[in-house]
Amino acid sequence: MAALSATILIALVLSTFTASQAAQRHHVVEIQGFKFVPAKLTVRQGDTVEWINRDIVPHTVTKKDKAWDTGKLKKGQSAGIVFSSPGIESYLCLYHPKMRGEITVLAK
Amino acid sequence: MLKRTLIAALAAVTLTHTAAQAESPAELNDLEIAHVAYTADNIDIRYAHLALAISKDPKIHDFANTMIRDHTVVNELALALLKKLKVQPQDNFLSRQLSENADKLVAEMSMLSGKDFDLRYAENEHGYHKAVNDLVGKTFIPNIENAEMKALFQQALAIFEAHEAHAETMAGSLMQRQSMAQ
Numbered sequence: 001m002a003a004l005s006a007t008i009l010i011a012l013v014l015s016t017f018t019a020s021q022a023a024q025r026h027h028v029v030e031i032q033g034f035k036f037v038p039a040k041l042t043v044r045q046g047d048t049v050e051w052i053n054r055d056i057v058p059h060t061v062t063k064k065d066k067a068w069d070t071g072k073l074k075k076g077q078s079a080g081i082v083f084s085s086p087g088i089e090s091y092l093c094l095y096h097p098k099m100r101g102e103i104t105v106l107a108k
Numbered sequence: 109m110l111k112r113t114l115i116a117a118l119a120a121v122t123l124t125h126t127a128a129q130a131e132s133p134a135e136l137n138d139l140e141i142a143h144v145a146y147t148a149d150n151i152d153i154r155y156a157h158l159a160l161a162i163s164k165d166p167k168i169h170d171f172a173n174t175m176i177r178d179h180t181v182v183n184e185l186a187l188a189l190l191k192k193l194k195v196q197p198q199d200n201f202l203s204r205q206l207s208e209n210a211d212k213l214v215a216e217m218s219m220l221s222g223k224d225f226d227l228r229y230a231e232n233e234h235g236y237h238k239a240v241n242d243l244v245g246k247t248f249i250p251n252i253e254n255a256e257m258k259a260l261f262q263q264a265l266a267i268f269e270a271h272e273a274h275a276e277t278m279a280g281s282l283m284q285r286q287s288m289a290q
Contacts, residue, residue: 034270056185056263057178095174096270098277 028052029101031059031073036101043083045108050080060094061101069094133202133247138257141248143197144206145261146186148240149179151210155236158217159229168226171233171278175271182264189256223286230279237272241265
């Protein structure tokens with residue numbers, strides 16, 4: 001009986017640990033051909049999104065209200081943002097404002 | 109031996125003569141196309157510096173800074189490629205024509221100020237990029253022989269098409285503001 005309880009307890013702890021680890025994922029958005037690929041991405045609270053610039057000219061990844069900004073990314077450079085709060089984060093490239101993207105952050 | 113040398117010399121002169129006499133963009137060789145592209149980039153950088161000096165509109169400044177940033181990168185890559193290939197760009201009728209037109213336009217725009225300058229600059233940027241993109245996409249890229257140069261021009265075209273779209277939006281917004289103010 002004690003062994004069974006211990007087994008159930010360990011399984012519960014493991015599943016909780018695994019669930020929290022799975023939520024903190026790393027996503028990649030490629031900046032290519034003057035587009036964010038994918039342009040729309042859904043992530044969970046605590047996830048990181050990394051943008052990598054594959055274009056030959058520099059870009060930025062900047063939230064529309066300027067709350068966050070990767071700064072200038074030259075070709076090959078990347079930057080990541082951790083999304084801690086649920087909501088929709090619309091962003092653009094400051095240098096090329098027709099380049100738009102969106103991150104939907106779901107609650108854990 | 110002397111006859112063969114003379115024939116070779118005449119052939120060289122003929123080739124050079126033919127290249128120098130090209131009157132159509134479709135007749136330009138890779139090195140002349142490279143020269144046109146470099147000239148066109150520098151012209152847009154020149155217009156951008158003029159905009160930074162004259163305009164007080166932050167959106168015009170943002171656009172101008174992007175033009176300087178992007179065209180400089182493309183020029184640097186073009187020069188690096190020519191250095192790698194151990195060749196020099198060749199001057200030609202089209203580069204000269206572009207430069208002459210640019211001189212006139214700079215003189216014209218320098219006399220403008222405020223919203224008049226902003227609109228003229230934005231409209232010119234749209235028209236200039238549209239014309240250059242047309243030339244690059246329909247004539248230059250299909251005719252370029254060197255694969256690396258062709259690839260660079262294809263990347264550059266994507267950049268300049270983004271510039272064209274940005275300029276079109278900017279010009280449209282300025283025209284709307286101007287007509288609302290009247």
